[in-house]
Amino acid sequence: MNVRRADVIVVGGGTMGTAAGWALAKQGHDVVVLEQFGHVHSMGSHGGKTRIIRHAYAEGADYVPLVQRADALWQELEAATGTNFLIRTGGLDMAAPGFGHAVAARRSALEYDLPHEWLTGAEVNRRWPTWRLPDDWEVCYSPDAGFLEVEPSLRALATEMARHGGELRTEEAVQDWSTADDAISVRTTRGEYRADRLVVVAGSWTGHLLAAIGLPLEVRRKPVFWFKVDDESRFAPDRFPVFIAECADGNFYGLPVHGEPGVKAGVHNGGKATTPDTIDRTPHPSDYEQDLAPFMSRCLVGASEEVVSGTVCMYTMTPDEHFLIDRHPEDPRIVFATGFSGHGFKFAPVIGEHLAALATDEAVQPYADFALSRFALHAG
Numbered sequence: 001m002n003v004r005r006a007d008v009i010v011v012g013g014g015t016m017g018t019a020a021g022w023a024l025a026k027q028g029h030d031v032v033v034l035e036q037f038g039h040v041h042s043m044g045s046h047g048g049k050t051r052i053i054r055h056a057y058a059e060g061a062d063y064v065p066l067v068q069r070a071d072a073l074w075q076e077l078e079a080a081t082g083t084n085f086l087i088r089t090g091g092l093d094m095a096a097p098g099f100g101h102a103v104a105a106r107r108s109a110l111e112y113d114l115p116h117e118w119l120t121g122a123e124v125n126r127r128w129p130t131w132r133l134p135d136d137w138e139v140c141y142s143p144d145a146g147f148l149e150v151e152p153s154l155r156a157l158a159t160e161m162a163r164h165g166g167e168l169r170t171e172e173a174v175q176d177w178s179t180a181d182d183a184i185s186v187r188t189t190r191g192e193y194r195a196d197r198l199v200v201v202a203g204s205w206t207g208h209l210l211a212a213i214g215l216p217l218e219v220r221r222k223p224v225f226w227f228k229v230d231d232e233s234r235f236a237p238d239r240f241p242v243f244i245a246e247c248a249d250g251n252f253y254g255l256p257v258h259g260e261p262g263v264k265a266g267v268h269n270g271g272k273a274t275t276p277d278t279i280d281r282t283p284h285p286s287d288y289e290q291d292l293a294p295f296m297s298r299c300l301v302g303a304s305e306e307v308v309s310g311t312v313c314m315y316t317m318t319p320d321e322h323f324l325i326d327r328h329p330e331d332p333r334i335v336f337a338t339g340f341s342g343h344g345f346k347f348a349p350v351i352g353e354h355l356a357a358l359a360t361d362e363a364v365q366p367y368a369d370f371a372l373s374r375f376a377l378h379a380g
């Protein structure tokens, strides 16, 4: 059997794998990305058509420079491929009294001098009459937020990867690999590879592929739905900003009507622990009728509790909900990134650049906030 030799093999051609392949190819490395399914699919963590991008980052101000760099790279990719997949709608980070999401978003906006407005629920209702928020909610409005269309975003990364000589092989699952002093060998369902470096970005499958390390990950089942609205034009991208809403009933997010019927919404918190092999991939009314549907009909004028369609996706959670990006503790030639905890998509090109640097330059250190050692340190 022929063995394909490459500088770097990337395991997983989903969100971060396509981005890593793009960044490595752009730097001139001979890279092969191996994906078990087709390119862009609904079996992992990038299903559901669209992803929010927001800069006033409530999860921590340290993310702001990363999302700013990612935003610039997404725009470069749009220009390079002549496509448009970043749609700016503005974004509403909202919280009921006693909840911290809006304040945390404002803190990041202030620290990085990002354009934003601090509003009450009553002010939001006046400005966007589609909303019917309680008057005393706190809201941070960010005009630069919006959403990315998943398929054209990942296609743009793949197109640019190919233009720079990178290779994406689909319908080819990695079965195992082994290390020797002179190379890393990878066996797939279709062939064998040998490389100097390995990048493992297998999403919800990463814990299984790197079982020997015992990564602190939990895969969660995350359904998302499109709700029927009475007048779709009032929920169009130019009239309805993306939103995150934190309140006693849950942590909800939503996006405008775009590309298909209904307004998209989901619940960020909670979710049943599962595995990629055993997950129930069918969306059920019980997934939304207790919390999400009542929120939609209560807080949005013209939104019903009736669902038009739904899909089931996976989050790969870390204990602190920050990413997990590092070198393998026993072999620094192996780099991995996982645990994107339901908020990684917007960062893909900047994570790709970081992975490319980690894989090819020994002097580059992993970001401390995302390093594996933080969990060992916490445990100690």
Ligand SMILES: Cc1cc2nc3c(=O)[nH]c(=O)nc-3n(C[C@H](O)[C@H](O)[C@H](O)COP(=O)(O)OP(=O)(O)OC[C@H]3O[C@@H](n4cnc5c(N)ncnc54)[C@H](O)[C@@H]3O)c2cc1C
Binding pocket: 011, 012, 013, 014, 015, 016, 017, 034, 035, 036, 037, 043, 044, 045, 046, 047, 048, 050, 051, 052, 053, 172, 173, 174, 175, 201, 202, 203, 204, 205, 206, 209, 222, 223, 224, 266, 313, 314, 315, 337, 338, 339, 340, 341, 342, 343, 344, 345, 346, 347
């Ligand atoms: C419902 C939902 C809503 C979300 N909303 C947002 C949002 O609004 N904004 C945001 O920024 N983020 C959001 N996210 C999070 C974001 O989509 C994820 O963080 C991101 O897609 C994770 O990328 P990944 O590369 O780790 O996983 P994936 O994109 O799933 O890629 C992993 C890939 O590895 C492949 N693979 C696994 N094992 C093998 C193997 N053995 N051989 C070959 N290939 C293999 C898989 O098939 C898959 O394609 C959301 C996630 C979900 C589920």
